[in-house]
Amino acid sequence: MYEAFYNLKVKPFELVPSPDFLFLSRSHRKALTYLKYGITEKVGFMLLTGEVGSGKTTLIRNLVKGLDSNIVLSKIFNTKVSSEQLISLINEDFGLDVNGKDKISLLRELNDFLIEQYAKKHNPILVIDEAQNLTPELLEEVRMLSNLETDDAKLLQIVLVGQPELKKVLARPELRQLRQRISISCHIYPITRAETEEYIFHRLEVAGNR
Template identity: 45%
Template sequence: MLLSVAGGSRIMYLTYFGLQDKPFSITPDSKYLFLTKQYESALDALEYSVRERLGFSVLTGEVGTGKTTIARTFLSKLGDGFESALLVNPLLSIPEMLQAINKDFGCATRVLSPQRQIESLNKFLLDSASTGKNAVVIIDEAQNLSVESLEMLRMLTNIETDRAKLLQIVLVGQPELTKKLETYELRQLNQRITVRANLVPLQFVEMVRYINHRVTLAGGLNKIFFDATAYKAIWRSTKGFPRLVNIICDRALMAAYVADTATISGDIIRRAVKDIGVVAPRTGWLSALKNLKVNRLLCRLYTKP
């Protein structure tokens, strides 16, 4: 075991390196967004769809490719001309989903029936449109939505004027979302999607810049150094998945602190990878994620005292 007191060391390495905060937290934070071409393209596409009131748009990507970060960044860029609702738990019944949307919009009603919820939402959307505002709902982990819930969302976009749709919906999810939308039951909804963006893992050069970007923003410029062997070792273990890069780099900083060094070497990375049980991907992104067992890994690392 490389470190037996991970939690305490994680805090102490901030002081050791003179950092303002953790550069490799796995919590989505727009501040640390590294705007690659694909991320910029995805943000532009979503913004275009919403501002033009086109109705539905979809953002997909494998686990750990930065979907939630992009969604939250998009949300923060909307400005005062928008009303927004964010659903992060789509495992809801239709009445619960409608109530959650209305609650975020500030128009919730105590009556849980879909009819009353839709009436309340309809009034809110008309009132917003009369003041020149646009309304957008972002649903994360949308691959978990039931067919019935997705159909209800389609029905909500029928609330419109002669010129534009009053509700814009952004579905964010894993590739399973695309497969679900392609089913016969959802063919009407699938035809209404005007913008589709898909995120893939970082390329090697992007990954190097991503790491340096996060270190710099956290206050680690000229304080923390990754050598060439470290970058190669990170790439072999993560294949460019940002979340996995963060996990390994965070553990490597703890290891460097314990070793009293500011230089992250390939050896430190390999020991960190071994310590947290990461297995190098073999074939394909989906197989890679299955091999890495990301969800189990996150539970092990971030539920320890």
């Protein structure tokens, strides 16, 4: 009801992230630049961490929105799954048929799909949000996906997005190989007091307040 009183078109503060309200602090801009570079250069593994509410999901949506048209995207948000379910979710979001497929079939079809995209000069990206919920076993499965490659290029770019606890999980000895494959690691830090003021005015402006 307060929108009309304050001459706002929409509510300036909502719990659901919206790319329209993205406020790029210095930390956000740095992360966005690094991730764009990583995807363009096909570095393989990338990591984005930040506290709850720091803007990770909104930043990823903005990143995807600004990518080239040759990008093929699979976004995973449900990370409390089994190994086979994870591969199935990845394939399904890439647009592949997963009905009645076992894990071996899913992996084979994913590999064939990625080779096909490579031939078309497309750049497949896998974004796994809430990655701190992945078990070490599932993270190892994700690492194995990065083995899908040609003689000169990675067939799949992987972005792990999660809360700071994700770094603690990745620090486990059994995940050493995965850590070594992460080419770009970004962390979104809390905004400063000055940026907080800018953030409030930014959201009011986007909401329609003049």
